[in-house]
Each structure stands twice: as C-alpha cells, then as structure tokens.
Amino acid sequence: MGEQTTPKFPQEVIDEYAALGVDLPALFSAGHLGERMGVTITEASADRVVGTMPVEGNTQPYGLLHGGASAVLAETLGSIGTMLHGGATKLAVGVDLNCTHHRGVRGGLVTGVATPVHRGRSTATYEIVITDEKDKRVCTARLTCLLRDNPQPTAG
Structure with a gap:
C-alpha cells in the first residue's frame, strides 16, 4: 500500500x-488493519486527529474508493481521538x-x-470528515466509542 510513517x-x-510501558507510535504501526490499508496518522490529539489513506488498493469493483475503506479510516481516527481523550x-x-458517502x-x-x-467519562463521539485531494468532501462519518477500563495497558 502506501508509504508507512510513524x-x-x-x-x-x-x-x-x-x-x-507502552510505545504508542509502535502500537499504531504494528500490522493492524489501518496499516494494511495504508492509513497514515499525521496529527493526533484528543482535539483533532488527522490521517490519510491511498485510494489505490482500497477500491470496490468499479474502481471507486470502497465505502468500507472510508469506514476504516473514520473508525481509526475517531478511536485514536477517543483513546487520547480517555488516557x-x-x-x-x-x-x-x-x-x-457523498462522492466517489x-x-x-x-x-x-x-x-x-x-467527550464524556464513559463515551466519546467524533465527527470525521474525509476529503479528496481537491478538498471535496467524500464522506462524513460519526463514531461513538465506549471508554473501558484498561488496568494493564499493553503495547500489543
């Protein structure tokens, strides 16, 4: 897929x-679905998470970006925001x-x-706007995550 960055x-x-004991950048480049699809996180905080994904390799049979690929990008970004909010x-x-999905x-x-x-104590909801290289909106997504206790955080 795309070039992988930390x-x-x-x-x-x-x-x-x-x-x-958790290497956070390594955790997000450890062979998970987002990495296999070429998702690259370029900015991350609880207030804003930005990432990119190549269209090539993530298309449906008609050659358009697959809606499921947009969903993977959206859930990845919203989950990272929620994780950073939760600590x-x-x-x-x-x-x-x-x-x-607004356009192909x-x-x-x-x-x-x-x-x-x-952003609450037990849930967080993020809006994710996905645009193309011409800054045209491709997809608008909303993700709600549950924040569960993780008494022993691990890197894998």
Missing part, C-alpha cells in the same frame, strides 16, 4: 504511555459508526479529520 503524537502523550488507563471500543474517488489520497462532538 504516527505523530504530542510528546506529553507519548511520555504518559511510555511511563506505563492511558482506558480502552476505546467503537459501538456505533455511521458513514454518509478514483485515485490519490483521501484525508480524514476527526473532531470531538462529545
């Missing part, structure tokens, strides 16, 4: 997870994902930007 997290977040002792588990894309990269709609 996700960019704020240093204080990396330090918080490192104190618990190192919480797990973010997606419980509801809604995607509205045949090539290049799509970019997703996740921003919080609600």
